[in-house]
Amino acid sequence: MEDTVDHLAHERSKAQFNVEEMKIIWAGSLHALQVSDRIAKLVASDPGFGKENRAVLSRKDLFKSALKKAAYVWKRINELGLSEEETSWLRFYVDELAYDYVHWGMFVPAIKGSATEEQQNKWLPLANTMQIIGTYAQTELGHGSNVRGLETTATFDPVTDEFIIHSPTLTSSKWWPGGLGKVATHAVVYAQLITDGKEYGVNGFLVQIRSLDDHFPLPGITVGDIGMKFGSGAFNSMDNGVLRFDRVRIPRNQMLMRVSKVTREGKYVESNIPKQIIYGAMVYVRQTIVADASIALSRAVCIATRYSAVRRQFGSPQNDQNGNGIETQVIDYKTQQSRLFPLLASAYAFRFVGEWLKWLYTDLIQKLEGNDFSTLPEVHACTAGLKSLTTSAAADGIEESRKLCGGHGYLSSSGLPELYATFVPACTYEGDNVVLLLQVSRFLMKTISQLQSGKKPTGTTAYIGHVEHLIQCGCNVKKAEDWLNLCVILEAFEARAIRLLVACAENLTKFANPLQGFSELSPDLVEAAVAHCQVIVVSKFIEKLQQNIQGIGVKQLLETLCYIYSLNLIHKHLGDFLSTRSITPKQASLASDQLRSLYAKVRPNAIALVDAFNYTDHFLGSVLGSYDGNVYPKLYEEAWKDPLNESVVPDGYHENIRPVLKQQLQNARL
Ligand SMILES: CC/C=C\C/C=C\C/C=C\C/C=C/C(=O)SCCNC(=O)CCNC(=O)[C@H](O)C(C)(C)COP(=O)(O)OP(=O)(O)OC[C@H]1O[C@@H](n2cnc3c(N)ncnc32)[C@H](O)[C@@H]1OP(=O)(O)O
Numbered sequence: 001m002e003d004t005v006d007h008l009a010h011e012r013s014k015a016q017f018n019v020e021e022m023k024i025i026w027a028g029s030l031h032a033l034q035v036s037d038r039i040a041k042l043v044a045s046d047p048g049f050g051k052e053n054r055a056v057l058s059r060k061d062l063f064k065s066a067l068k069k070a071a072y073v074w075k076r077i078n079e080l081g082l083s084e085e086e087t088s089w090l091r092f093y094v095d096e097l098a099y100d101y102v103h104w105g106m107f108v109p110a111i112k113g114s115a116t117e118e119q120q121n122k123w124l125p126l127a128n129t130m131q132i133i134g135t136y137a138q139t140e141l142g143h144g145s146n147v148r149g150l151e152t153t154a155t156f157d158p159v160t161d162e163f164i165i166h167s168p169t170l171t172s173s174k175w176w177p178g179g180l181g182k183v184a185t186h187a188v189v190y191a192q193l194i195t196d197g198k199e200y201g202v203n204g205f206l207v208q209i210r211s212l213d214d215h216f217p218l219p220g221i222t223v224g225d226i227g228m229k230f231g232s233g234a235f236n237s238m239d240n241g242v243l244r245f246d247r248v249r250i251p252r253n254q255m256l257m258r259v260s261k262v263t264r265e266g267k268y269v270e271s272n273i274p275k276q277i278i279y280g281a282m283v284y285v286r287q288t289i290v291a292d293a294s295i296a297l298s299r300a301v302c303i304a305t306r307y308s309a310v311r312r313q314f315g316s317p318q319n320d321q322n323g324n325g326i327e328t329q330v331i332d333y334k335t336q337q338s339r340l341f342p343l344l345a346s347a348y349a350f351r352f353v354g355e356w357l358k359w360l361y362t363d364l365i366q367k368l369e370g371n372d373f374s375t376l377p378e379v380h381a382c383t384a385g386l387k388s389l390t391t392s393a394a395a396d397g398i399e400e401s402r403k404l405c406g407g408h409g410y411l412s413s414s415g416l417p418e419l420y421a422t423f424v425p426a427c428t429y430e431g432d433n434v435v436l437l438l439q440v441s442r443f444l445m446k447t448i449s450q451l452q453s454g455k456k457p458t459g460t461t462a463y464i465g466h467v468e469h470l471i472q473c474g475c476n477v478k479k480a481e482d483w484l485n486l487c488v489i490l491e492a493f494e495a496r497a498i499r500l501l502v503a504c505a506e507n508l509t510k511f512a513n514p515l516q517g518f519s520e521l522s523p524d525l526v527e528a529a530v531a532h533c534q535v536i537v538v539s540k541f542i543e544k545l546q547q548n549i550q551g552i553g554v555k556q557l558l559e560t561l562c563y564i565y566s567l568n569l570i571h572k573h574l575g576d577f578l579s580t581r582s583i584t585p586k587q588a589s590l591a592s593d594q595l596r597s598l599y600a601k602v603r604p605n606a607i608a609l610v611d612a613f614n615y616t617d618h619f620l621g622s623v624l625g626s627y628d629g630n631v632y633p634k635l636y637e638e639a640w641k642d643p644l645n646e647s648v649v650p651d652g653y654h655e656n657i658r659p660v661l662k663q664q665l666q667n668a669r670l
Pocket residue numbers: 097101102105106136138139144145146147148178276277279280282283292296376377380422423428429430431432435439442443
């Protein structure tokens with residue numbers, strides 16, 4: 001019989017804040033909460049979206065199941081007449097990686113960002129109705145980070161008014177694009193443009209790769225899947241692919257010509273739009289990945305928090321109502337709290353900075369429409385830096401959550417191994433995290449060098465304009481409670497960032513060759529870029545707290561989380577804070593004292609804080625993290641579902657176990 005007891009009810013009763021109001025804060029608005037909640041329930045109750053056996057499926061079956069689900073998603077979207085907003089929630093809660101992610105997430109944005117209006121009018125209706133399925137073919141076997149180094153060529157032929165797309169070497173094979181291996185009919189292909197015998201750099205071209213009649217590759221095209229990837233389930237449901245062109249011809253008007261064009265005569269014409277707009281799809285996706293990071297981390301933290309409240313180890317002075325000694329909930333161990341609660345705080349911090357980044361990106365798009373390109377460098381730096389910071393922290397946080405769940409965290413049924421395997425490539429795709437931080441540091445060094453010419457930094461770099469104050473200021477914390485001051489915290493982060501940045505800028509001047517200097521100092525530059533990104537996250541958390549926050553105790557809890565996020569970072573990067581003299585060793589020790597008090601404030605609210613994510617059991621996909629906390633019967637039941645338990649005596653017994661046992665018996669007799 002099903003157990004209907006809420007094993008976490010006692011924990012929920014301890015909450016000191018209004019969980020329903022916190023759900024609204026997490027979702028972004030009451031409207032977002034209502035829509036997402038409705039769609040989450042719709043997905044959870046539809047057997048067509050079940051995801052129980054993913055981990056035990058073979059690659060082929062996993063891929064087939066993902067295809068089936070993607071087709072079912074499309075069918076339901078059309079049957080239910082879902083709006084764009086509802087559709088994106090549906091895809092989110094279905095939670096299965098397939099070709100449609102790259103079609104909607106990159107192919108369509110690349111057309112929107114880089115195609116002319118005329119080209120958009122032709123291609124977007126086809127893509128929006130999935131009459132064509134597209135991928136984003138940029139990376140090659142030999143080059144991913146170095147986009148300028150791509151080898152694929154697009155040579156204009158004025159005789160036929162066509163481009164010839166060609167892969168001149170093995171290393172020029174396109175490698176990695178999602179959905180390319182077996183599904184995509186079209187691709188935005190990034191290639192070196194050559195016209196009139198001259199090279200004009202990387203541009204995007206819309207290329208059909210498979211027949212719309214029989215799905216066979218078109219002449220001159222070699223295409224396939226690149227093979228199994230890390231972990232079971234995860235990205236193996238996706239057909240990341242390889243693609244080679246043998247002088248494939250496409251009409252001239254399939255070059256994406258918003259930024260620059262090639263005329264009928266073969267003349268290359270630049271517009272006044274910055275060339276970097278060609279990289280616009282990457283900026284768009286990096287911004288969405290910051291939101292993905294908060295989701296992935298919050299899922300892991302939800303599982304680890306609920307399980308930590310259920311799991312008990314070792315004796316305790318407490319007795320239950322019958323007077324029996326009960327063991328300690330592992331969530332009450334201070335070490336567990338000091339590992340878990342900073343992750344919980346980070347999930348909230350990343351949620352808020354992701355929300356702000358979405359606003360920044362929307363603002364950029366509006367400005368671009370009016371030919372205002374002024375914020376593009378800052379948006380590039382923010383999306384690159386925050387994508388890097390949040391994905392690295394979330395990937396580490398998911399792995400830490402697995403360890404927080406002890407042995408059971410390693411079981412597939414905990415949901416954590418697949419979550420990790422699915423999320424960890426986010427540290428690499430859309431730009432390797434170190435390469436992206438180097439982009440941020442380049443932007444920051446430029447900002448600092450422009451101070452001398454009187455250019456005032458704005459937006460996220462505004463604090464760099466207060467360099468004189470921040471270089472000299474001292475932190476005033478004298479007792480642990482003094483750390484409960486958001487201005488004090490922010491100034492400590494700004495002082496540490498600017499001191500690292502100025503040190504880099506000064507050291508760079510010691511090199512005659514700036515490129516060599518940048519290369520030699522790159523580890524320091526990366527550290528300074530991280531410090532700057534942390535200033536952004538902390539300041540956006542503080543800005544969130546300054547909004548009108550409703551509900552008993554909600555603001556107080558968010559403040560507590562903001563302090564935990566910040567003070568834990570000070571603890572983690574103590575070397576930086578001390579070596580830059582942004583704080584003293586005594587203040588560092590007071591920060592640790594304060595952290596302990598803050599953990600005690602979170603403890604009674606921990607379960608309610610993860611309930612506020614409003615995740616269904618279907619979405620979480622974890623027996624350790626289920627809402628009712630009924631962990632053990634679920635673990636036991638899941639084990640028996642494993643294919644190995646379908647027979648009592650395993651296949652292979654007669655061939656490979658019995659002879660071994662017999663051999664030992666014979667040896668013993670000898
Ligand atoms: C949990 C999972 C859920 C969902 C996901 C599911 C499915 C999707 C999964 C994966 C999809 C993945 C897709 C991909 O990975 S697509 C490929 C992405 N590739 C990269 O990100 C490559 C990284 N490399 C680059 O971005 C650039 O080439 C790099 C910037 C590193 C190049 O550096 P370089 O020094 O060569 O710079 P330039 O190109 O010369 O730039 C000069 C100038 O331009 C500025 N710049 C650079 N990039 C941008 C940009 N994107 N936007 C705006 N400005 C840009 C740069 O700062 C320089 O400025 P300045 O100093 O002022 O001259």
